[in-house]
Amino acid sequence: MSFNIKKFLCAALLVVFLLSGCEAEQQIPSEISVSGTSEIEESLPFPAEVCGVTLEKAVEKAVSLSPAVTEIICEIGFQNRLVGVSDYCDFPENLSLKTLGSTENPDLDGIIKLKPDAVFTLSLLSEREIYKLNQAGIKVLTLKAPRNLEEYSTLYKEISAAFYGNELADSLKGETKALETAKRARAVLENAAKNVKTESFIYVTEKLTLAGSDTFESAVLSLTGENLCKSEGYVLAENLQPAYIIASDKLTYDTLAFDDVFSAMIYNGAKVVFVNSARFERPSARTAEVFTKFTE
Numbered sequence: 001m002s003f004n005i006k007k008f009l010c011a012a013l014l015v016v017f018l019l020s021g022c023e024a025e026q027q028i029p030s031e032i033s034v035s036g037t038s039e040i041e042e043s044l045p046f047p048a049e050v051c052g053v054t055l056e057k058a059v060e061k062a063v064s065l066s067p068a069v070t071e072i073i074c075e076i077g078f079q080n081r082l083v084g085v086s087d088y089c090d091f092p093e094n095l096s097l098k099t100l101g102s103t104e105n106p107d108l109d110g111i112i113k114l115k116p117d118a119v120f121t122l123s124l125l126s127e128r129e130i131y132k133l134n135q136a137g138i139k140v141l142t143l144k145a146p147r148n149l150e151e152y153s154t155l156y157k158e159i160s161a162a163f164y165g166n167e168l169a170d171s172l173k174g175e176t177k178a179l180e181t182a183k184r185a186r187a188v189l190e191n192a193a194k195n196v197k198t199e200s201f202i203y204v205t206e207k208l209t210l211a212g213s214d215t216f217e218s219a220v221l222s223l224t225g226e227n228l229c230k231s232e233g234y235v236l237a238e239n240l241q242p243a244y245i246i247a248s249d250k251l252t253y254d255t256l257a258f259d260d261v262f263s264a265m266i267y268n269g270a271k272v273v274f275v276n277s278a279r280f281e282r283p284s285a286r287t288a289e290v291f292t293k294f295t296e
């Protein structure tokens with residue numbers, strides 16, 4: 001076979017290949033072949049932004065330096081992703097994981113040795129600590145401690161998004177699994193409060209201060225009635241007359257009875273209920289347990 005014949009055959013084969021490629025391209029359905037960003041691309045789980053940090057993939061190995069975050073991670077079904085927790089993480093009781101200090105004094109070398117994808121915390125780590133973890137390829141996800149029910153939902157949403165990304169939920173069309181988890185968490189809290197009516201209340205912390213209107217304690221308990229303490233933050237006791245004095249279980253009845261302000265409220269008919277203050281300090285599904293004290 002001469003050189004010219006070989007060239008002709010190669011050219012002919014190339015033409016056939018190009019024509020068949022064009023025909024295949026024309027057969028692609030119009031609803032799949034789109035210009036720009038498609039709905040399919042928008043619903044892909046990752047990359048996702050969580051707590052202002054971009055995650056390229058789902059967190060497969062996590063360290064939690066917050067007891068509340070640890071509870072939520074386990075609650076939503078990702079306990080098997082945890083490789084380490086803080087010294088204060090004691091629930092669920094069967095964790096049996098490496099303890100790595102706390103947000104105030106994290107064991108950075110221990111964390112890096114475990115090679116997690118991300119470290120979750122409710123308190124801001126120092127710039128030096130964040131830098132060292134980032135240099136080791138570890139994302140630091142700093143969550144916000146909730147002060148109201150919206151922020152409580154957001155806490156669940158952010159944690160869930162680290163594992164689910166933007167993946168669409170099966171039961172709620174158009175909503176992500178992270179958003180569905182957040183809505184479910186808030187619903188659990190609201191349903192637990194349905195059968196409790198306080199009319200009016202104050203919440204007394206273990207330091208004998210009142211929880212103001214912008215606190216998480218107030219937000220949760222306001223599902224049952226009105227917080228008479230309208231101040232912001234935690235303030236000294238005022239001369240108020242609530243129907244209920246809801247107090248930290250770290251206090252006693254005698255402590256309140258021997259305090260001039262609270263004893264006056266009790267004398268005028270205020271009922272006293274002690275609730276587990278840790279349920280506010282560690283916001284999770286267990287926060288709903290505060291309402292069981294009213295029915296006992």
